[in-house]
Amino acid sequence: MQNRILKNTVISCLFVVILSVYSCFLLYTSNLQETMNQQAYSQTMLLMHILETSKEDPVSAIKKIESEIYGRITFVDESGKVVYDSDYEIAQLESHSDRQEIIKARTEGIAINQRMSNTSNKRMYYCAAYVKDIGVVRVGITSAIELEDVLKNTSPILWGFVIVFIAGILVLSAMTTSRIVDTIEKYDIETGEGEIYEELSPFVQKIKSQNDIIKRQVQTLTDEKIKLQSIFMNIKEGILVCDSRMRIVQTNNEVRKIFGFDEYQSVFSRAVKMPRLVAAMEKALAGETTQMTFEWQGRWYQSITSQNNYHNEKGAILIVLDITQQAESEQNRRRFTDNVTHELKTPLTSIIGYSQLITNDIARPDDVKKFVAIIEQNAQNLMDMINDIMKISSLETREGFAKTVLSLDEIVNRTIIQEKLAAESRSITINSDVEKMQIIADESQMYQLAGNLVSNAIKYNVDGGSVDVRLFRQGNMAVLVVKDSGIGIPADQQDKVFERFYVVDKSRNKKISSTGLGLSIVKHIVKAHDGHIELVSQPGKGSQFTVKLPIE
Secondary structure, eight states, X not given: OHHHHHHHHHHHHHHHHHHHHHHHHHHHHHHHHHHHHHHHHHHHHHHHHHHHHOSSOHHHHHHHHGGGOOSEEEEEOTTSOEEEESSSOGGXXXXXXXXXXXXXXXXXXXXXXXXXXXXXXXXXXXXXXXXXXXXXXXXXXXXXXXXXXXXXXXXXXXXXXXXXTHHHHHHHHHHXXXXXXXXXXXXXXXXXXXXXXXXXXHHHHHHXXXXXXXXXXXXXXXXXXXXXXXXXXXXXXXXXXXXXTSBXXXXXXXXXXXXXXXXXXXXXXHHSOOHHHHHHHHHHHXXXXXXXXXXXXXXXXXXXEEEEEETTEEEEEEEEXXXXXXXXXXXXXXXXXXXXXXXXXXXXXXXXXXXXXXHTTOSOHHHHHHHHHHHHHHHHHHHHHHHXXXXXXXXXXXXXXXXXXXXXXXXXXXXXXXXXXXXXXXXXXXXXXXXXXXXXXOHHXXXXXXXXXXXXXXXXXXXXXXXXXXEEEETTEEXXXXXXXXXXXXXXXXXXXXXXXXXXXXXXXXXXXXXXOHHHHHXXXXXXXXXXXXXXXXXXXXXXXXXEEEOO
16 A cells, blocks of 8 residues: 555656646746747738838848848748748749748738748748738748757656656655746746746746847837827828718828817818818718819818728828918919009000001191100100019029128118109108118119119108108118108008009009009018018108118
8 A cells, every 4th residue: 555655646746747847848838939929920010011111122121121030031922932031042942822821811911820831840930911912921930949849858857857856856846846837927037037047047038038129129110100100290281081981080280270170079071161172082982082272261272082991991081282372372473464464555555556646647747746755755664664574583583693792871872862853853852861881782782772762752752741761770780761751551551562563542653653563672672682671651641661681
């Protein structure tokens, strides 16, 4: 009986020891397999993202990131042919169309498999992903050691250990097993806190190294996602994405600013209260792309709506671009063309009319000289207008723009002298307070600027009125102030006086020789010199123009 008990005890203890040791290895292998599968999956996802977003060919894109991938990379085209393999020559490899993970990836998108490699004859942890219209990319990882190898190599030692220490195992097996398991469970691979048996250190270090690689790759993906999200949120085009039920699933800052809704709004028709756009998005869900231009809250926009797949279901995307500046430029161009046509037509009509009277001998001899004078005056008006238009054009393109050091006070004083005759003919007094000042500017344009301001102050003044001209320094700016006691400008028209051909009082302007381009030229000159102009005016009390130009 004693022998039988001893025999049963020995067998039981031996079983417990073997089972305990095997359990430890099984636990480790299970964790190792999970880690291998996770590593293969994360690296495959990284490659899949690269292939989906890269504009290069798949092989070049893979080679660029190959050094950051731990394991064997295989790229298989749609036919199953191996196009690239990081560990083997392509010529040595047969078709991979029959590999389980390849087949499953084609049908399900992602496949994880553990098997013996037909190529390397090693147990491999595979993860394969199907990239639409490109092929299947697969990552294969092999562990440093497998359970079968461990058991095979340690079996003689294990049996020797059992035979030699069978008596001690009977007493200590349960405690030892518990201690081993407890030590493994308490050891933190991330921080290295806790104790670990020296024999397990290589395995722990390997797992820790692989975890570090995975963390770096995850961080890289996270950083890339943050960068793309930042670009998406801050681009100047407004972007909005809807799902198949017209629910908003993604927006950026610009589109929310345009339509004035917050990020919590989920229904498109409530966020964008514009039936035309709602209809366009509904058409986009049906596969129809629509482009349109529309006005919204005083600004002009161009939009494109088209179908967009979102999480494997049909959706729609709206892209909106602010084209207010382009629309206003086009409107100004058309208005300028209309104004030029109208302004040129008036003197030309007069010239043609009087010319026909003279040519057809309808005019009396006494009137011919008067008609010729009228023709000459209208021709001069045309020439002045054309010259002013050319000045504006050259200012816009900055042709012939040459800055030099010049005395602005001399230019202002000469301008006053030139305009004195016109002022005296209407008993208008010109008062000046001009400080000596040198600036860096285009000389001819400074003459045009001063001449237009002083000339306008006289033309649109009242008989017996006054014009005050001041030039002084204010910090690093030269300040030219021209004030008159003339007819003044209504507040609602003060922004328009700098437009081409704009005239405040057209009935009065018929008596004044003017192209209507003077203040437009002044504005362009000031802008070309990085300055700014201000207007203060009251009807019946006069106007004051203040020009500020950088001295250097």
